Amino acid sequence: MPGKVVSTYSGGLDSTLITILLKEKYGYDEVIPVLVDVGQGEEEIRIAYERAEKLGLKIHFIDAKHEFATEYIFRCIKANGSYGGYPVGTSMTRVLIASKAAEIAKKEGAEAVAHGCTGKGNDQFRMEVAVKYVDPNLKVIAPVRELNLSRFEEEEMLRKHGIEPKKPKGKLGGDVNMWSHSIGSGQVEDLYTQYPEDYIWAVHPEKAPETPQKIQITYERGVPVEVDGVRDPVEIILYLNRIGGQHGVGRIDIIEDGILGLKSRELYEAPAATILLNTHANLEQLTLTKEQLKVKREIDKIWAEIVYHGMWFHPLRRDLDAFIDSTQKYVSGRLDVKLYKGNVEVVGRESKYSLFSPELRSIKKAGFDQRDATGAVKLYALPYQLYGKREQEK
Secondary structure (H helix, E strand, O other): OOOEEEEEOOOOHHHHHHHHHHHHOOOOOEEEEEEEEOOOOHHHHHHHHHHHHHOOOOOEEEEOHHHHHHHHHHHHHHOOOOEOOEOOHHHHHHHHHHHHHHHHHHHHOOOEEEOOOOOOOOHHHHHHHHHHHHOOOOEEEOHHHHOOOOHHHHHHHHHHOOOOOOOOOOOOOEEEOOOOEEEOOOOOOOOOOOOHHHOOOOOOHHHOOOOOEEEEEEEEOOEEEEEOOEOOHHHHHHHHHHHHHHOOOOEEEEEEEOOOOOEEEEEEEOHHHHHHHHHHHHHHHHHOOHHHHHHHHHHHHHHHHHHHOOOOOOHHHHHHHHHHHHHHHHOOEEEEEEEEOOEEEEEEEEOOOOOOOHHHHOOOOOOOOHHHHHHHHHHHHHHHHHHHHHHHOO
16 A cells, blocks of 8 residues: 655646645655746745645645756856756756755655656656656656546636636746746747736837847856845845846746657746856857867757756766866856846947957057068968869869
8 A cells, every 4th residue: 555655846737736646546645745946936935835725734834945046047058058058947847846856755765756748748758757767766657647637627727626726827827936937838829929928027128118228248267156135045036036027037938858759838037047058158158269169069058958858867968067166166256247137238348358458459559560470371271272273273
């Protein structure tokens, strides 16, 4: 007879329902819901507690905002982590949440970890990989997938237990963490409809203020350490979400290739991520060599792809991080940034490690004796003499 099971819990439709199903359909005596705070906001957490109380559940709460910021988001910034325009926010939180649930399961002597992911999306891969990495002996249960439940069926089941499904703030609802807001993932079924009421941070650029706002960001070794006097890692991100959102920054509408190889239209908003990924890459352009940038842009792309595909614990991710961390030694400096109607414009930059040398490159200054370039140019052109000769001998 099953005993204890740990359930990843957010208070949303899926995660609330599975706490019921784990007892009624799977026969577990004790369900331990684990609620992980990754910056979804006080309102979401309040609702989660209210629903748990109705069901007689005792929540195991973990405030993981600081860990999420420093161990996940900061790595994403250093890697310029963007999967086709999506800053891999939910991709990282699923790993973090599942890892915490698995750790609690080990501590509590539970035999399994359950999640509310559907069989059509990406999160099932991310969460189950994380559970198996933390404890290979844990069983994973996915009631929504295993019982082939539709959204309508889930809502009806909740109502039978006296819980009215939460109405989304807009038409779709979504998943919120402090790095990104995924709007109605999997629910957008055409390529035309707009959902203005579903954005909670970023106003439409047309409605943004007519006056631009300037902010100042300081980086040390590739991560932001101060933004307009704000120094706490979590508060930096929340501040930029607020300020960037006010100016229409960070609205994302893309066609995304999911883990199952199926295309979907995905809507996101990520003001802080948009600002930080933009400015970090700009600072790298100032402080890294041409060759470093060429290789790192390829590494960055691979990093984002493996994180999106649920491979956070893959040895390759750690290998890539080692290279990325090495490149960040000189990525320090300060940037002046202008936010205006959805745009992020770097209007000033400085770094003691800058490789910008106008005294050498400027045509207005002597720099070096131009005649010294003569031999280099002749040698550079030499192979082209051979290419041309060969072509002319055809």
